[in-house]
Amino acid sequence: MWWTMSVAGGYCSKKTDAYCADFCGQDSDRASPISRLRCLLRGVDLRTYLLLLVLVPTLVVSIYVHGQKITYFLRPLWESPPKPFRDIPHYYNENVSMHTLCKLHGWGVREFPRRVYDAVLFSNELDILTIRWKELYPYVNQFVLLESNSTFTGFPKPLIFGANRDRFKFVEPRLTYGTIPGRFKKGENPFVEEAYQRVALDQLLKIAGISNDDLLIMSDVDEIPSRHTINLLRWCDDIPPILHLRLKNYLYSFEFLEDDNSWRASVHRYQSGKTKYAHYRQTDDLLADAGWHCSFCFRHISEFIFKVTAYSHFDRVRFRHYLNPKRVQRLICKGSDLFDMLPEEHTFKEIIAKMGPIPHSYSAVHLPSYLLEEADKYKFLLPGNCYRESG
Ligand SMILES: *[C@@H]1O[C@H](CO)[C@@H](O)[C@H](O)[C@H]1NC(C)=O
Ligand SMILES: *[C@@H]1O[C@H](CO)[C@@H](O)[C@H](O)[C@H]1NC(C)=O
Numbered sequence: 001m002w003w004t005m006s007v008a009g010g011y012c013s014k015k016t017d018a019y020c021a022d023f024c025g026q027d028s029d030r031a032s033p034i035s036r037l038r039c040l041l042r043g044v045d046l047r048t049y050l051l052l053l054v055l056v057p058t059l060v061v062s063i064y065v066h067g068q069k070i071t072y073f074l075r076p077l078w079e080s081p082p083k084p085f086r087d088i089p090h091y092y093n094e095n096v097s098m099h100t101l102c103k104l105h106g107w108g109v110r111e112f113p114r115r116v117y118d119a120v121l122f123s124n125e126l127d128i129l130t131i132r133w134k135e136l137y138p139y140v141n142q143f144v145l146l147e148s149n150s151t152f153t154g155f156p157k158p159l160i161f162g163a164n165r166d167r168f169k170f171v172e173p174r175l176t177y178g179t180i181p182g183r184f185k186k187g188e189n190p191f192v193e194e195a196y197q198r199v200a201l202d203q204l205l206k207i208a209g210i211s212n213d214d215l216l217i218m219s220d221v222d223e224i225p226s227r228h229t230i231n232l233l234r235w236c237d238d239i240p241p242i243l244h245l246r247l248k249n250y251l252y253s254f255e256f257l258e259d260d261n262s263w264r265a266s267v268h269r270y271q272s273g274k275t276k277y278a279h280y281r282q283t284d285d286l287l288a289d290a291g292w293h294c295s296f297c298f299r300h301i302s303e304f305i306f307k308v309t310a311y312s313h314f315d316r317v318r319f320r321h322y323l324n325p326k327r328v329q330r331l332i333c334k335g336s337d338l339f340d341m342l343p344e345e346h347t348f349k350e351i352i353a354k355m356g357p358i359p360h361s362y363s364a365v366h367l368p369s370y371l372l373e374e375a376d377k378y379k380f381l382l383p384g385n386c387y388r389e390s391g
Pocket of ligand 2: 181
């Protein structure tokens with residue numbers, strides 16, 4: 001509306017056509033550039049100027065604020081989906097014998113189980129680490145944990161595990177704990193520090209005594225394989241040398257089930273000199289329904305804020321108010337993204353299907369057993385308890 005009004009109200013409206021043509025038309029060849037510009041501007045009135053004055057900054061600001069969203073939404077145009085995994089069906093029921101379970105997967109059963117190593121890089125996930133280690137405890141021979149006094153983003157951090165080691169007495173006889181000093185390189189890509197820490201974890205595994213054909217779990221602390229999955233893999237012969245685990249993706253707690261597409265966790269039959277600790281795709285084989293990935297599953301708001309500043313996607317924190325505790329609490333209860341980002345999917349159909357908050361789930365079936373045994377202590381991870389402790 002404004003546009004048409006301003007054009008119609010311009011000085012070069014029909015009535016003054018002759019004057020305009022006279023001044024700006026034929027004679028314009030001889031006119032100076034300045035007067036030609038004056039002619040051009042004459043056709044635009046004050047309201048249009050004001051409109052441009054408002055419109056242009058609005059456009060610039062909204063591209064600044066939503067630019068990331070726009071590029072994410074257009075991802076299907078500039079990035080083709082990765083090669084699909086080869087999904088391996090996973091059979092399990094607690095009343096079926098190991099002999100039968102291995103056979104169902106096309107594997108033989110061993111006379112004795114493999115030794116199992118669980119190795120993690122630790123940042124600050126004390127609660128989820130407890131749930132992980134309690135879940136895996138019956139079948140893991142060595143828990144290997146490495147901690148640095150630098151975050152991936154190069155900020156100093158206290159040795160949080162070291163300071164809380166007495167909370168983990170139950171694993172003490174099976175624990176190999178290592179620390180590594182940060183390099184504190186300013187302005188470096190956080191993935192470099194992360195890679196550096198993973199190399200140190202390879203060393204720590206050797207110190208812990210890992211040997212050929214031992215089973216090695218490579219995953220982040222919050223990617224928890226289910227107990228029965230590890231039991232199956234340690235008892236069956238002929239399992240693939242490397243196997244990714246398909247985990248259910250949860251956000252903030254087990255109340256928000258996002259999808260079952262977490263695949264980074266992997267299990268390796270260790271080969272000395274060949275196996276390297278990694279968190280990227282290493283093979284096509286993906287075992288279905290093998291556990292849980294609970295991202296940002298923290299007890300305190302302060303832990304969310306620490307994690308956000310410490311981890312390798314710090315670039316997603318584009319505005320200070322993203323870290324306002326009230327905002328964080330509100331988004332946790334809604335199941336909305338902390339970074340106001342669009343889903344990282346490769347088809348428009350998936351992006352649109354996943355836009356907006358994650359729907360609430362009311363199922364607490366088939367979760368890590370320790371979570372239910374100690375439900376009072378870990379209420380914040382169960383459906384219907386989104387309010388976090390401050391501090
Ligand atoms: C499961 O196995 C146990 C022990 O073998 C047996 O006592 C029980 O009856 C079985 N339950 C079912 C539902 O088959
Ligand atoms: C990190 O640890 C190393 C080795 O213990 C120490 O020399 C260094 O001062 C520590 N840095 C910070 C910032 O704590």
